[in-house]
Amino acid sequence: MTFVNTYLPFISSIVSFAFAYFILVRYFRKGRGNHLLLWGIGMIFYGIGGFCEGFYGAFGWNPLVFRLWYLFGAILVAAWLGQGTVFLLAKKNWARGLMVALFIGSLYGAFKVFTAQLDPGLLTTSLHTGSELSGHAIVTSGVRGLTPIFNLYGTVTLVGGAIYSAWIFFRKRVLFHRTIGNILIATGALAPAFGGAFSRMGIPAALYIGELLGAVLMFIGFWRATTPLSEPAAVAQPVPGD
Secondary structure, X not given: OOHHHHHHHHHHHHHHHHHHHHHHHHHHHHOXXXXXXXXXXXXXXXXXXXXXXXXXXXXXXXXXXXXXXXXHHHHHHHHHHHHHHHHHHOOHHHHHXXXXXXXXXXXXXXXXXXXXXXXXXXOOOOOOOOHHHHHHHEOOOOOOOHHHHHHHHHHHHHHHHHHHHHHHHHHHOOOHHHHHHHHHHHHHHHHHHHHHHHHHOOOOHHHHHHHHHHHHHHHHHHHHHOOOOOOOOOOOOOOOOO
16 A cells, blocks of 8 residues: 555545535535536546445455446546536537436446446556556457447546636636636646656656546636636636626
8 A cells, every 4th residue: 555546546535525515615606507416426426436445445446446436436427527617618408418327327327337347457556547447457349349439438528628718718807717717627637647657657646646636626617717707797608607
């Protein structure tokens, strides 16, 4: 058990759950906002993924924990966060249609993950890189192919939506705090991907650092985007934080 593969994931989990609480409290106070509900759910998934990584680092292999990590941390988290941005920026019909597809896909993913054959003997290191763990432990075909589909959708919608919103406010020269907030959200959303890339280059700790940095940056970005300032009224363009 080391600080890197145990405590960093647990810290990421705590930050993620705190962020989810912050979002969901805002959702229930407003009594509306599907984007807030989905972001809250997405950050709960983020927290579950971090907890499972910390558990693995502290106590070793556990089939249930592994399946939970793979489903929530590797497959679903980015897509559900991105779907929140879709509800914020896209037309309602498009958002609802994509939500139905995501929900059905998530159920299918859960079925495949919880029926997949696992082989703990193929795990050769206690400090995994994410891709190594998922690539070796799941033997049954058809599971690993889901991950890039969900992650691509989540990255395009979450990062793309945040960048688009930041550009809108920057171009209009209004609500500069929301420009900064959305830039931080986009950066935070990309941090785990960069961490995973460096981990595959032989720096395993980068994955956990990227995940923690991502949770912190998105939390700060959301808080910054939702903090009212004495500025001119914004254009009628929804952005993360509304």
